[in-house]
Amino acid sequence: MKTILILLISSFINSCGGINEANTIKSTASNDDFRLSTTASKMDQNNIVTIEYSAITRGSFKEIKATKENISFQKNRSKQASVKDCSEKEWSELMVLLKAIDLDLLSKLEAPSKKHQFDGAAIASLIVTVNEKSYQTPSFDDGNPPKEIESLVKYILTIAETVE
Numbered sequence: 199m200k201t202i203l204i205l206l207i208s209s210f211i212n213s214c215g216g217i218n219e220a221n222t223i224k225s226t227a228s229n230d231d232f233r234l235s236t237t238a239s240k241m242d243q244n245n246i247v248t249i250e251y252s253a254i255t256r257g258s259f260k261e262i263k264a265t266k267e268n269i270s271f272q273k274n275r276s277k278q279a280s281v282k283d284c285s286e287k288e289w290s291e292l293m294v295l296l297k298a299i300d301l302d303l304l305s306k307l308e309a310p311s312k313k314h315q316f317d318g319a320a321i322a323s324l325i326v327t328v329n330e331k332s333y334q335t336p337s338f339d340d341g342n343p344p345k346e347i348e349s350l351v352k353y354i355l356t357i358a359e360t361v362e
Contacts, residue, residue, distance in 0.1 A: 248327040249292060251354045253320040253340035260320070260340070262358040264292060271361035280361045288357050295350040301326060301333040307346055309338035324351060 246265075253260040261272045261279070266289050272279035304326065313319035320340035324347055326333045338344060343351040 245329050246327075247293075247296070248325075249296070249350075249354065250325040250327070251322070251351060251358075253322040255317065255320040258320060262354055264288075264354060264357070269357055269361055271358040282361045291353060292350070295353055296326065299326075299347060299350065301328070304333040304335050304347075307335050307338075307344040309336060309342075310344060311339050311342050313339045313342075322351075 249264045251260075251262045259273065259275045261270075263270045263279075264284060267284060268281050269284050269288070270279040270281045304324070311319075314321040314337055318339075319342070321337045322340040322343065323337055324335045324343070335344070335347065
């Protein structure tokens with residue numbers, strides 16, 4: 199009889215733990231949804247948004263700035279940037295990619311490699327400005343951004359090629 203009682207009690211305790219774990223998972227998912235919705239709400243209104251990507255070494259320079267109005271691309275410090283109008287399609291794609299990123303966590307991203315620390319790669323960074331508040335990544339290798347911003351960086355580089 200005692201054995202059956204102990205089995206029932208331990209079974210009850212385990213089932214309560216399972217409920218707790220399910221609530222924890224649900225809570226984590228809700229937090230992720232909240233982060234996405236927080237970034238999305240920053241982007242939903244008619245905000246002034248600027249996205250800047252730069253990659254710099256002693257011998258090279260690349261700077262891309264995108265706004266709703268235009269995209270500029272500068273490959274040489276001593277020359278003026280090339281500028282083109284930003285199409286609605288390009289801007290919508292940038293906004294979709296940007297909404298998938300938690301801007302508040304941008305400054306905490308980890309670079310997947312450190313070649314930029316010893317001249318093995320250009321030092322790159324991404325800055326997103328929303329209504330005069332800037333969010334900046336730590337430095338990372340040009341061509342190897344943190345996975346959280348990889349799609350956005352690749353798209354920015356792709357549309358910059360069309361500026362020239």
